[in-house]
Amino acid sequence: MSRDDACPFCHLPPGRVLRSSTHARAIADAYPVADGHTLVVPVRHVASLFDLPVDELADVWRLVGEVRAALAGSHEVDGFSIGVNDGEAAGQTVGHAHVHIIPRRRGDVADPRGGVRWVIPDRAPYWEPDR
Numbered sequence: 001m002s003r004d005d006a007c008p009f010c011h012l013p014p015g016r017v018l019r020s021s022t023h024a025r026a027i028a029d030a031y032p033v034a035d036g037h038t039l040v041v042p043v044r045h046v047a048s049l050f051d052l053p054v055d056e057l058a059d060v061w062r063l064v065g066e067v068r069a070a071l072a073g074s075h076e077v078d079g080f081s082i083g084v085n086d087g088e089a090a091g092q093t094v095g096h097a098h099v100h101i102i103p104r105r106r107g108d109v110a111d112p113r114g115g116v117r118w119v120i121p122d123r124a125p126y127w128e129p130d131r
Contacts (some may be wrong), residue, residue: 002044002045002046003045004095004096006020007045007094007095008094008096009025009027009041009096009098010045010096012025012027012041012089013104015044015060016028018038018067019063019066019067019070019114021042021059021062021063021066022043022050022058022059022064023042023044023060024041024042024043024056024060024063025040025041025043026038026039026040026041026063026066026067027039027041029100031059032077033102034102034103034104034105034108035075035103036074036075036077036101036102036103037100037101037102037103037127038067038071038097038100038101039098039099039100039101040060040063040064040067040098040101041096041097041098041099042056042057042060042096042097042098043080044056044058045096046096046097047095047096047097048086048087048093048097049084049086049097049099050086050101051097052097060099061099061116062100064082064101067101068080068082068101071103072103074082075103076105077103077104077105078104078105078106079103079104079112080101080102080103080104081100081102081115081116082099082100082101082102082105083099083100083102083116084098084099085100087099090119091119113125113127114118114126114127
């Protein structure tokens with residue numbers, strides 16, 4: 001497996017890993033936006049999930065599903081935002097691919113409609129009549 005000596009996700013201390021699979025690790029986000037915010041990180045060091053071989057990518061998404069199910073069962077959760085920042089222009093700040101699993105609760109934002117569309121705020125509220 002490829003590793004990067006300077007990458008924080010390539011050298012996770014065992015105590016930081018919440019769950020693991022053959023090709024991925026789940027860890028608590030160091031700067032969570034919600035209680036239970038978790039990252040699923042491939043073991044192989046790649047900047048984009050789409051640089052992974054198909055079997056490793058499938059394993060990442062399998063672990064995302066397991067983490068989502070565990071969070072749904074252990075936290076009062078009404079929904080999830082699950083996302084990937086793929087590239088610097090998309091907001092990726094760590095150059096090692098990872099998937100955010102963010103538990104959502106009713107009332108955590110004033111109006112959750114549009115979800116991930118809010119990454120470009122001027123275009124998010126497509127339902128407004130003057131758009």
